[in-house]
Amino acid sequence: MAIILNIETATKNCSVSLAKDGKILAIKELNNGNYSHAEVLHPFIVDILSEAKITTQEIDAVAVSKGPGSYTGLRIGVSAAKGLCFAFNKPLISLDTLKSLANAISVENGLIVPMLDARRMEVYSAVFDIDYQQKREIQAEIIDNNSFSEELSKGKVYFLGDGAEKCKETITNQNAIFVDGKFPSAKEMASLSNEKYKKNDIEDVAYFEPFYLKDFIAIPEKKAINLNKK
Incomplete structure (x- = not known):
């Protein structure tokens, strides 16, 4: 029997679920067309734990969508998942975002x-x-x-x-x-993370990084042109 917190932030859909043996106990998600994960992710986690009457100590593992996807979204989700695993000494499970989406x-x-x-x-x-x-x-x-x-x-x-x-x-x-209307969601993560947990297929929390697929490219600021320069 396993209680797993699932975190999905790879796209504009910020989604969190709590599942027991692969069955959803509580889920909360928001897809408002913006990347609002930094503002809503942690409140969502608190809300579903409260709804299911589960404490962080009762969680057996934390699962996170590892990518590919939005660079910023993935960083937020993975950072939150790793922080919880470090704080409460829980194993980390990573799931392929595209496989999770296919299961929709x-x-x-x-x-x-x-x-x-x-x-x-x-x-x-x-x-x-x-x-x-x-x-x-x-x-x-x-x-x-x-x-x-x-x-x-x-x-x-x-x-x-x-x-x-x-x-x-x-x-x-x-x-x-x-x-139409399908996004990666913590709903589909529930059964997938449970299967990985049963196989003890977990990540090294200290070294795990998201799967970006492509390198993040920062666009440099344009330099001002000195019209007086000769």
Whole structure:
């Protein structure tokens, strides 16, 4: 029997759940189109613990969505998870964000392609079968008319996530099915984190870092131009 706190902050959806043996006891999430994780994450954790009448000492592990996703969002979620693990001596479990997102739908045939927005026409994506087994590694890729042509030639492909929305006009194959309104959520994390806990598949809290996939690039400030310079 395991009580696990699940934290998902990889996208604009700030989501926290508390689960016992993979079943949700309490969940709270906010997706208001902004990255408000820094303001709401810790209050959400306090709220669901109170709702479930569970103390931090009664938690058996903390699970966090490890990415890919928003650099800032991932840092906030991972920092919170590591802080809790350090403070209360709990194991840390990490979950692939795209696999968690794939688990948001259930299909009888075809492939599932979770997509996260990586700005412009680029997305983070992976390919899963109907049993959520990964068939292609996670990639950062620019979407064009030929994207996923091999998968689409074999049958239905279900695209979901905030990266899928911008691909509708580019991927027009009749086998492409777009599932709206799906974001990575702590709801899907519950069963996945429980399975990892049973296998003792945990991270080294001191050294664990999010999976960014791409390096963070800071845009330098523009320098003022001295018009009097000769």
